[in-house]
Structure formats: structure tokens, C-alpha cells
Amino acid sequence: MTEMVYGAVPAQHGEPILPKWWRTIDKWSLSCVFILFAIGLLLALAASAPLAEKNGFGTFHYVMRQGIFGSVALIVMIITSMMSAVLVRRLAVIGFLLSFIALALLPFLGTDFGKGAVRWYSLGFASVQPSEFLKPAFAVVGAWMMAASLDLNGPPGRTWSFGLCIVIVVMLALQPDFGQACIVLFGWGVMYFVAGAPIVLLVGMAAVTVFGGALAYSHSDHFARRIDGFLSAEVDPTTQLGYATNAIREGGLFGVGVGEGQVKWSLPDAHTDFIIAVAAEEYGLILVLIIILLYISIVLRSLARLMRERDPFIRLAGTALVCMFAVQAMVNMGVAVRLLPAKGMTLPFVSYGGSSVIASGIAIGMLLAFTRKRPQGEISDLLRGRRG
Amino acid sequence: MTRTPLRPLARILSARAAGENPNVIERENIRKRHEEMHDKMRQRAEGRLFLLGLFFFCAFVVVGGRMGALATSEPTEPRASAPGATISAARADIVDRDGRLLATNFETHALYAQPPHMVDPEAAAEKLVQIFPELKPERLIKDFTGTRKFVWIKRKISPEQMQAVHEIGDPGLLFGPRDMRLYPNGRLASHILGGASFGKEGVSAAEVIGVAGVEKQFDDYLLDPANGNRPLKLALDLPVQAAAERVLYGGMRLMNAKGATAILMDVRTGEVVSLVSLPDFDPNNRPRPLTRGDQSESPLFNRAVQGVYELGSTFKIFTAAQAIDLGIVNRNTVIDIRGPLQWGRFRIRDFRNYGKELTVENIIVKSSNIGTARLAQRIGTPRQQDFLRDLGFFKPTEFEILEASSGNPLLPRNWSELSTMTISYGHGLSASPMHLATAYAAIANGGYMVKPTILRQSGPRMGKRVLSEHSARVARQMLRKVVANGTASMGEVTGYSVGGKTGTADKPMPRGGYYEDKVIATFASIFPAHDPQYVLVVTLDEPVETSGDEPRRTAGWTAVPVAAEMIKRIAPLLGVRPGVEPAIRADITPASSN
Numbered sequence: 017m018t019e020m021v022y023g024a025v026p027a028q029h030g031e032p033i034l035p036k037w038w039r040t041i042d043k044w045s046l047s048c049v050f051i052l053f054a055i056g057l058l059l060a061l062a063a064s065a066p067l068a069e070k071n072g073f074g075t076f077h078y079v080m081r082q083g084i085f086g087s088v089a090l091i092v093m094i095i096t097s098m099m100s101a102v103l104v105r106r107l108a109v110i111g112f113l114l115s116f117i118a119l120a121l122l123p124f125l126g127t128d129f130g131k132g133a134v135r136w137y138s139l140g141f142a143s144v145q146p147s148e149f150l151k152p153a154f155a156v157v158g159a160w161m162m163a164a165s166l167d168l169n170g171p172p173g174r175t176w177s178f179g180l181c182i183v184i185v186v187m188l189a190l191q192p193d194f195g196q197a198c199i200v201l202f203g204w205g206v207m208y209f210v211a212g213a214p215i216v217l218l219v220g221m222a223a224v225t226v227f228g229g230a231l232a233y234s235h236s237d238h239f240a241r242r243i244d245g246f247l248s249a250e251v252d253p254t255t256q257l258g259y260a261t262n263a264i265r266e267g268g269l270f271g272v273g274v275g276e277g278q279v280k281w282s283l284p285d286a287h288t289d290f291i292i293a294v295a296a297e298e299y300g301l302i303l304v305l306i307i308i309l310l311y312i313s314i315v316l317r318s319l320a321r322l323m324r325e326r327d328p329f330i331r332l333a334g335t336a337l338v339c340m341f342a343v344q345a346m347v348n349m350g351v352a353v354r355l356l357p358a359k360g361m362t363l364p365f366v367s368y369g370g371s372s373v374i375a376s377g378i379a380i381g382m383l384l385a386f387t388r389k390r391p392q393g394e395i396s397d398l399l400r401g402r403r404g
Numbered sequence: 405m406t407r408t409p410l411r412p413l414a415r416i417l418s419a420r421a422a423g424e425n426p427n428v429i430e431r432e433n434i435r436k437r438h439e440e441m442h443d444k445m446r447q448r449a450e451g452r453l454f455l456l457g458l459f460f461f462c463a464f465v466v467v468g469g470r471m472g473a474l475a476t477s478e479p480t481e482p483r484a485s486a487p488g489a490t491i492s493a494a495r496a497d498i499v500d501r502d503g504r505l506l507a508t509n510f511e512t513h514a515l516y517a518q519p520p521h522m523v524d525p526e527a528a529a530e531k532l533v534q535i536f537p538e539l540k541p542e543r544l545i546k547d548f549t550g551t552r553k554f555v556w557i558k559r560k561i562s563p564e565q566m567q568a569v570h571e572i573g574d575p576g577l578l579f580g581p582r583d584m585r586l587y588p589n590g591r592l593a594s595h596i597l598g599g600a601s602f603g604k605e606g607v608s609a610a611e612v613i614g615v616a617g618v619e620k621q622f623d624d625y626l627l628d629p630a631n632g633n634r635p636l637k638l639a640l641d642l643p644v645q646a647a648a649e650r651v652l653y654g655g656m657r658l659m660n661a662k663g664a665t666a667i668l669m670d671v672r673t674g675e676v677v678s679l680v681s682l683p684d685f686d687p688n689n690r691p692r693p694l695t696r697g698d699q700s701e702s703p704l705f706n707r708a709v710q711g712v713y714e715l716g717s718t719f720k721i722f723t724a725a726q727a728i729d730l731g732i733v734n735r736n737t738v739i740d741i742r743g744p745l746q747w748g749r750f751r752i753r754d755f756r757n758y759g760k761e762l763t764v765e766n767i768i769v770k771s772s773n774i775g776t777a778r779l780a781q782r783i784g785t786p787r788q789q790d791f792l793r794d795l796g797f798f799k800p801t802e803f804e805i806l807e808a809s810s811g812n813p814l815l816p817r818n819w820s821e822l823s824t825m826t827i828s829y830g831h832g833l834s835a836s837p838m839h840l841a842t843a844y845a846a847i848a849n850g851g852y853m854v855k856p857t858i859l860r861q862s863g864p865r866m867g868k869r870v871l872s873e874h875s876a877r878v879a880r881q882m883l884r885k886v887v888a889n890g891t892a893s894m895g896e897v898t899g900y901s902v903g904g905k906t907g908t909a910d911k912p913m914p915r916g917g918y919y920e921d922k923v924i925a926t927f928a929s930i931f932p933a934h935d936p937q938y939v940l941v942v943t944l945d946e947p948v949e950t951s952g953d954e955p956r957r958t959a960g961w962t963a964v965p966v967a968a969e970m971i972k973r974i975a976p977l978l979g980v981r982p983g984v985e986p987a988i989r990a991d992i993t994p995a996s997s998n
């Protein structure tokens with residue numbers, strides 16, 4: 017009666033969004049991302065000043081931009097992480113289609129900013145690199161297809177996703193952007209591995225990778241020059257690598273002091289590809305180790321959570337996202353310490369970069385959405401464990 | 405393994421009987437199967453995800469470890485060269501026969517720029533031009549502001565210049581240590597030493613390599629670390645070389661010659677104690693080779709070993725010595741010299757008319773072409789060829805500087821009897837002054853061939869015998885007479901009993917034929933004639949002596965006085981004691997010689 021008179025108490029289906037989000041989200045990883053972003057801003061204060069000066073902007077022009085784009089990225093990340101896995105998947109598929117078309121149209125509408133590879137759309141106020149958005153979207157779409165193939169009566173999604181992967185890799189390699197191509201291929205490989213690839217095939221793939229690398233070396237000048245530069249024992253003091261190595265050495269354990277670094281004046285890519293060298297020079301090994309620790313904790317926590325995940329799609333998509341993220345960070349830092357050949361890859365969240373920060377935000381947002389706590393039938397696991 | 409059907413027949417049938425949709429049962433079974441599969445797959449994926457995690461953990465630890473290793477290592481200036489391929493800048497010194505320094509190394513610096521480091525390229529370029537006026541400011545600014553990352557500015561700079569560059573204070577201007585080859589004596593012995601330049605060049609060092617002369621010839625020795633930096637000891641005598649150069653230079657100017665050369669050789673060891681070729685150059689600042697025109701006009705051209713000339717009457721002594729050696733004649737044999745000597749269309753004339761007949765000795769003393777040609781006719785072509793081959797006139801000398809190998813004698817293509825006759829008095833065969841000095845050394849040392857050498861020798865190195873002791877002595881006595889009362893009377897130097905033979909050869913025109921008024925005047929001498937120790941060959945290129953009524957070009961008026969002055973100056977330096985000449989008993993033939 018009361019209800020008839022006063023209206024029904026607003027019915028709440030399930031838990032409210034925000035408390036549920038806060039309860040289920042991976043708070044540690046979220047914090048790590050925030051800290052990384054803060055470090056990125058701190059480094060941008062130092063690293064981007066010379067570039068701003070050169071381009072005739074105010075000293076902290078790029079810091080402002082990084083702050084604005086980063087804030088947008090963080091908001092996008094949080095919003096994405098609040099979505100359900102299904103919604104993420106749907107939006108990702110749409111995003112995939114859009115970015116795929118954008119990638120396909122690059123040769124006609126894109127620009128190379130004088131760097132020799134057509135990778136960007138110039139939007140006036142910012143530039144957009146479609147492949148940055150394509151990567152996480154592909155992770156989701158590929159995982160979706162592959163997970164579908166695992167079901168009874170499922171489509172041959174594994175083959176489909178592989179075909180898609182190859183198409184994207186070829187398109188990226190033609191730009192040429194071997195770095196992104198490798199990451200996409202790596203993401204697919206990781207999904208395939210986790211989805212239960214036969215060991216024989218894994219060995220075969222390793223062989224194909226080596227062969228492909230050799231082929232690229234012999235047929236692409238761009239590629240060969242970088243490999244040669246890496247393999248030669250000496251560091252030419254005038255190359256980016258020479259400067260970076262020297263900067264890390266100069267920094268030592270505690271750095272030369274805030275704003276005292278020199279490498280940012282010599283390296284054109286100090287604020288992007290070689291941000292870690294700036295960090296090492298000004299703040300020393302300490303900050304570098306902190307950054308590495310942050311990446312390790314994001315990666316390991318996410319993987320640990322995905323280990324509990326029973327849904328194949330979520331597991332695969334999450335794995336692909338986190339592995340792409342990890343490998344990008346790893347390659348960027350590996351280049352600076354000359355463990356890997358020079359490859360233009362940004363350090364996610366730390367490097368300056370308008371659209372790429374937003375893309376990273378979307379990727380990590382999706383990852384956080386996938387690693388949220390869900391009922392996983394752990395009781396049955398425990399029971400089975402006791403039985404077995 | 406038992407298969408559980410998704411549509412168990414018993415349940416389907418009963419469901420159908422109950423009017424239910426049997427597909428529901430199938431879907432329910434599929435759902436259960438999926439649950440099971442998901443559980444199983446999760447367990448399998450758990451291990452693989454763990455592996456992935458482990459991989460990334462290890463990878464990050466490696467990156468971090470490497471970062472730590474780098475951060476704790478000493479910051480060193482990055483080097484452009486790998487440690488294995490260091491550039492050896494060490495190069496042994498070159499010294500003369502008494503250990504006086506001829507070539508050594510000097511530490512200096514090279515100046516280079518790294519434009520990316522430069523603070524104010526325009527100002528730096530301007531100040532650099534003030535320090536080094538030979539630099540072009542536009543060029544420097546272009547280099548400094550362009551895309552270049554590395555620019556050499558100067559290869560060698562002095563300490564004062566280095567200080568001045570320091571005072572510019574631009575961090576992009578850098579110095580690389582350099583070992584520079586230094587020739588402290590400047591132009592002295594420039595043709596022997598040759599010169600050096602930088603070979604492989606890096607920021608921190610540069611290899612010094614020889615480009616000519618002994619520097620090039622003994623490059624391997626000088627660069628070989630196994631020699632422990634022991635200096636290369638030459639036969640050269642620095643004071644003698646200096647005196648010879650000075651006298652020859654003066655003589656060349658007085659005689660209005662365009663070039664000159666002098667070779668002083670020890671007759672027993674073949675050591676070249678002094679070798680001068682004028683015009684010369686400063687090996688510290690070696691000029692570039694001529695890009696056009698005749699290379700023999702370049703100061704780099706070594707007339708002593710590279711220049712091949714028709715050496716004229718200096719050859720007559722070989723003809724006479726051989727004729728005596730073969731027993732065809734003795735020194736008093738009278739030869740018919742009525743001229744002109746007609747041979748086909750060719751006529752052989754003497755410079756003056758010396759009468760109807762002369763003894764062999766007087767043929768040499770008066771330098772009669774006809775008489776020598778008659779002697780050559782009696783020797784015959786094959787024997788003349790053999791003798792000249794023995795004396796080394798058929799191939800380049802083995803003198804150890806690079807240029808000597810290009811001093812290839814010019815022989816007549818078709819060695820006719822006429823050739824034999826002209827060659828007997830030094831026409832039709834071109835050879836270098838070094839060839840001539842070597843052949844005179846054989847006469848001077850009693851008939852043995854020596855190898856001309858630039859290296860210090862420990863003792864006599866006499867080779868094959870080409871003349872008998874007796875004929876060599878007779879030849880020497882004839883040479884002495886040429887100076888005492890013949891064409892080379894101006895060559896008399898009191899106390900040193902100089903012997904020698906003049907030679908004046910018309911210069912050949914490039915297109916064939918001979919110039920009327922251009923000669924090569926040569927004086928090949930030995931001293932002291934009774935016990936020769938040294939051979940001195942002086943050659944002047946196009947000399948004219950104009951103190952008389954008419955221009956005089958013969959060697960007796962040009963090359964001989966220069967050689968006499970030179971002997972006067974260098975014989976004391978060489979330690980040759982002046983002495984009283986024993987009387988030549990020209991008319992008495994010692995019994996032992998027959």
C-alpha cells in the first residue's frame with residue numbers, strides 16, 4: 017500500500033557502479049599508472065623544454081599539452097575500466113573498424129612529418145597515429161575471434177585472427193613501421209600461446225621470426241641500417257645511442273640533478289624515445305628502477321589476475337593488452353641501454369605524445385576492465401583440488 | 405575416455421514424450437561442457453601465463469641490471485674506434501750517418517668541430533678565420549650550421565694556435581692529439597726523405613705514412629713496432645749535404661741553370677753520402693704534384709735518380725777503359741781522328757779540330773768524339789752492350805728510394821753500329837746521374853761494381869769485377885789528366901788531386917732532334933784520383949755562363965767549377981786529408997801489369 021501511495025522504492029539491480037568499480041578494480045595497477053603519468057610529467061618538464069625552445073613555443077608548452085592529453089587519457093582510462101567486458105568488446109570492435117580504415121587510408125591522406133614514414137594524420141592541433149589505436153583494438157578483436165574458436169561449434173576464429181594480424185602487419189611494415197608491426201605480431205602470438213598453441217608450432221614460429229628478420233634485414237635499408245648500427249661494437253658518439261649511453265653513465269646512481277642534464281639538448285627524441293635517458297641522467301638509477309618496478313607490478317599483477325580468469329575471451333584480450341604494454345616499455349628501455357636495436361617506441365605514459373597517451377589510456381582502461389574481480393567459481397576449484 | 409553425448413538419447417526421448425523442446429537439453433549440456441572446458445583451459449592457461457609473467461619479469465630485471473651496470477660504470481668519452489683497431493701513431497725517427505736527426509715525430513693537435521655542440525657557430529667561424537687566415541668564413545659557417553655532425557678544420561695546429569682556439573671557448577671546437585712528422589732541417593735532403601702524410605685518421609690518433617723517398621720505401625720498417633722505435637740510419641752526412649746543397653744552389657744561380665743535381669758516393673760501400681736535386685721543396689709542407697705539364701718541372705722531381713739524360717762525353721772513359729781492358733789498345737796507342745767521321749748520312753764531328761791523330765789518353769783529355777767512336781768500332785756492339793750492362797746502364801738503379809725505380813734508362817730501340825759509335829761518347833743512351841755515379845765508382849774502386857745505397861753500411865760491399873785492376877788504374881790516371889791539363893782544368897782543387905770527365909750533351913727536343921742552345925752539362929769526378937774515396941757527379945740543366953764574350957755552355961765552364969767548389973768545401977768535412985799527389989809515371993808501365 018505504502019508503495020502504491022508513495023511510489024516504489026527505486027529498485028537497484030545489482031550493485032551501484034562506483035562502489036562495484038572501486039571494489040573490483042585492480043587498485044595497485046591503477047595507482048602505478050597514475051604514478052607513471054606523474055613521472056612522465058616531471059620528466060617532460062626537463063626533456064621537452066629544449067624542443068619547445070627550438071620550435072618557438074613557451075618553455076613549458078609541451079608540458080601543458082602533455083598535462084591536457086594525459087588528463088584526457090586518464091579520464092578515458094577510468095571510464096573504460098568501468099565498462100563491462102561485453103561493452104568493452106563491442107566498442108573495441110567499432111574502434112577497430114575505424115582505426116583499420118584510418119590505417120588503410122594513411123598512404124593517401126597521411127603525412128610523414130619529414131621523418132620518412134607515413135604514419136600520422138595531421139589534425140592541426142594534434143597528430144594522430146592510427147596504429148596506436150589499432151593495437152589495443154586488435155587485441156580485443158583477436159581475442160574475441162580466438163575465444164570463439166574455443167567454443168563447441170565455434171567459427172575458425174584462430175585462422176581469422178591470424179589473417180587479420182598478417183594484414184595489419186603488412187600494412188604497418190609498408191609504412192614502414194616495423195616496431196608497431198612487431199608489437200601486433202607479438203600480441204597475436206601471446207594470445208595464441210595462452211589459448212593453447214602446440215609447442216611444435218611455437219618453435220616453428222620462432223624460426224619464421226628469425227627468417228623474417230633476416231629477410232627484412234637484406235631487403236629493407238631502413239631496417240638494415242638500424243641493425244648494423246646496433247651490431248657494430250663501437251658507439252658513434254654522434255648517434256642517439258651514443259648520447260643515451262653517455263647520459264646514463266653521467267647520471268650514475270643519483271643523477272646529476274634536476275634540470276642539469278645535457279642529453280636533452282643533443283637528442284631530438286629526448287622527450288619520446290629516449291625519455292629514459294633523460295630520467296637516468298637527471299634523477300639517476302633510482303628513478304629508472306622505480307619506473308621499471310612500476311611497469312613490473314602492472315604487468316605481473318594483471319597477469320596474476322588473468323590467471324584466475326575463467327572466461328577465455330577476457331583472459332586472451334587482457335593478456336594481449338598487458339603484453340603489448342610490457343613489450344613496448346621493455347623495448348624502449350632496452351634500446352636506451354643497447355640491449356636491443358634502435359626502434360622508435362615510446363615509453364607508455366611516460367613519453368610525451370598526444371594521441372599515443374590517449375591510446376595507452378584506452379588500452380590500460382580496457383585491461384583494468386578485464387582484470388576486475390569477478391566470480392570465478394573458485395569454490396569448485398577448491399573442491400576439485402581437494403578431491404584431486 | 406568416455407564420450408558424453410550432448411544429446412543423450414534417453415533424455416531426448418523422454419523429453420519428446422513430455423512435449424518439451426529437446427534442444428534445451430542440448431544447450432544445457434553444451435553450457436555444462438563449456439564450464440568444464442573453461443575450467444580446464446584456465447588451468448592450462450595458468451601455467452602459460454605464469455611463464456609469460458616470468459619472461460617479462462626477467463626481461464625487466466635484465467634491463468634494470470644493464471641500466472645499473474651502465475650507471476655505475478665510469479663515463480668515458482665515446483670513442484669512434486673499436487678497441488681492437490687502434491691506430492698506431494708510432495713511427496721511428498730517421499737519422500744521418502752520425503745519428504743527427506733528419507725526421508722525427510712531433511706531438512701536435514688536430515682541430516675539428518662538432519656542430520651540434522656549438523653554441524655560436526657564426527662567431528666561432530669568424531674568430532677561427534682570424535686565427536687561420538687561410539680558412540674561408542662562408543665555408544665554415546656553411547659547415548657549422550648545416551646538418552654535418554663532424555667537420556675537420558685543421559689537421560695540424562701549433563700550441564699558440566691551439567691556445568687561441570681555446571680562447572674562443574666554443575664547446576663544439578675540439579682537439580685530437582696528432583703525431584706529426586717533422587723534418588727539423590727543412591729543405592735539407594728533401595728528395596731523400598720524401599715526406600709523410602696522415603693515413604688512417606681518427607679523432608684520437610692518426611697513422612703517419614710515408615708518401616715518397618725513404619719514408620715511403622721503408623714505411624713498413626718505420627711503422628713496425630717490433631723494431632722498438634730504433635731509428636733508421638741513413639748513409640747521408642748532414643753537414644756534407646748542407647754544404648753540397650748550398651754550393652750547388654749557388655752554382656745553379658751563377659750558371660743560370662734551371663735545375664741541378666749532385667751525387668756524392670763512397671766508392672767502396674756505395675753509400676750515397678749526399679744527394680741534392682734542385683729545385684727542392686720543404687718536406688714539412690710537401691707541394692702537390694703538378695696536375696699538368698711535365699712532371700720533371702716539379703720541385704718534387706728527383707733529377708738524381710728520376711731524370712734520365714744523355715750524359716755526353718762522361719761516357720768516353722768507359723769506352724777507353726774497356727778498350728784498354730780488352731787489350732785492343734793501350735793508353736799510348738795512336739788513333740786516327742780525321743773528321744768528320746761519315747757513317748751513312750750521319751757525320752760525327754769534334755767540338756774543335758784536334759788534328760789528324762791522338763793517343764787514347766789524349767782522346768779522353770781533349771774529349772774527341774771521333775777518336776772514341778773509332779775505339780767503339782774496334783770494341784764492337786756486343787762487347788759494348790755487355791760492358792754497359794755490367795755497369796748497370798740497362799735497368800733502373802737499386803737505390804732505395806721510391807723514385808729510383810722510375811729512373812729507367814732509355815736505350816736505342818735498334819742498337820746499330822752507329823748507335824755503338826754515338827753511345828761511346830754518351831749520345832743515344834739516356835741514364836740517370838745515379839747510374840753514372842755508380843759506374844764511375846767501379847772505375848774508382850779498382851774495377852768492382854757497387855750498389856748505390858742510402859743506408860749506412862758497416863764495410864765495403866764490392867760486387868762483381870767489371871774492369872781489371874790495371875785498366876781501372878789507367879782510366880783513373882786519364883781522368884786525372886783531364887783535370888790536370890784537359891777540358892776540366894777548372895776542377896783542380898789543390899791537395900785533392902781531382903780526376904774526372906766532363907760531358908756536355910745537347911738537350912733533346914720533345915718531338916725529336918736537339919736544341920742548339922740547351923745543354924745538360926755534367927762533370928763526373930773522383931777524388932783523390934790516386935786513391936779515390938768518393939765519386940762526385942754534378943749535373944746542371946741548361947746552364948749558360950755569360951762572363952765571356954759569347955755565352956759558354958760546355959761543362960768545363962759550368963759544371964766543373966761548381967764541382968770544384970763543392971769538393972773544396974766537402975772534402976775536409978768528409979775527413980779526406982789533402983796530400984801531395986804522387987807523380988804519375990805515365991810513360992812507365994809497371995812490369996806487373998803486363
